[in-house]
Amino acid sequence: MRATLAAGLLLAASASPALAQYADTISGTVEVASDERRRGLSWSDGEPVVRGSVALQATDELSFDAAATSLWSSDRHGGADAVVDFGASYARQLGGWRLSARGTYHLFPGASGQGYGQFGAGAAFLIGPANIDLNASYAPRQGSIGGDNLYLSAAASAGIPGTPLTVSAHVGRSSGxxxxxxxxxxxxxxxxxWDHGISVDYLQRRWFAGVRYANSSIDDARHSGATLIGRAGITF
Structure with missing residues (x-):
């Protein structure tokens, strides 16, 4: 099953170059990573993952995206074999600020009653060479997540002059x-x-690779402590 799922993810993502022949607004990525860590928690139980994604820029402000990530019977998500994220985003540039709104639904193939949705808003601006992002994401009360969930985060990123490297860091708080x-x-x-992390990413033409440090304030939970995560992939 694992081999079949991984092949399906790669096939879905590799279809994006064919679509791009007809629309310059379509892009995609395929990547592998040593863990699927979100908000300080491992979604893949600490196992390596394969991820494929496709994005469509419908207008200057509106975009749609979908991504599939292998989870290998994740205990955290009811034995799900994968997570499929469907999203829509709207963004506007107002002076030096870029304001955005987003809705996402997370579907978990291989598990029953695990899907849930969330929406959020963000503001980004430049301070010298650094990009600063402030975001809030809220999942309304849903049975699959046992209540509601609010995630607040701040992030910063900057390219290292004269190199293909970007350094970024974030801190976030989950409540509900x-x-x-x-x-x-x-x-x-x-x-x-709370969770926090720092990463260094390398981008050369269509190829990218990176390493990320992730940690959280959780004391008594599996796959939530300090870790280093490696990833590599290609964009289309």
Missing amino acids: SVRDEGNAARLRPGGTY
Whole structure:
């Protein structure tokens, strides 16, 4: 099953060059990573993953995207074999600020009753060579996540002059209400917590690679402590 799923992910993502022959607004990526870590939590139980994504820039402001990531029967997400993320974003440039709004739905093939949706907003601006991003994402009360979930984050990134390297860092805080402790532990094991990380990424033409340090304030949960994550891929 793992081999079949990985082949399917690669096939779906590699279809994007063919689509790009007909629309310059379509792009895609294929990558491998040593872990699927989101908000300080491993979604793949610490296992390596394969990811494919496709994005469509419908207008200057509106875009749509989809991504599929292998999870290999993730315990965190009810034994799901993968997560498929469907998203839509709207962004406007207002002076030196770029304001955005986004909606996302997470689907978990191979598991029952695990899907959930969220929406959010962000503001980005430049300070010298650095790009600063402030974001808020909210998942309304849903049975699959045992309540609701609010994630606030701040991030900064900057290219290293004269090199193809970019350095970025972030800090985030997860909070929310709890109606079902078991399901709420998917996104907030132990309740409200902080996560942080720093990464260095290399981009040369269509190829990219990077290493990321990730950690969280969670004391008693699997696959949430300090780790280094490597990744490599190609864009189309």
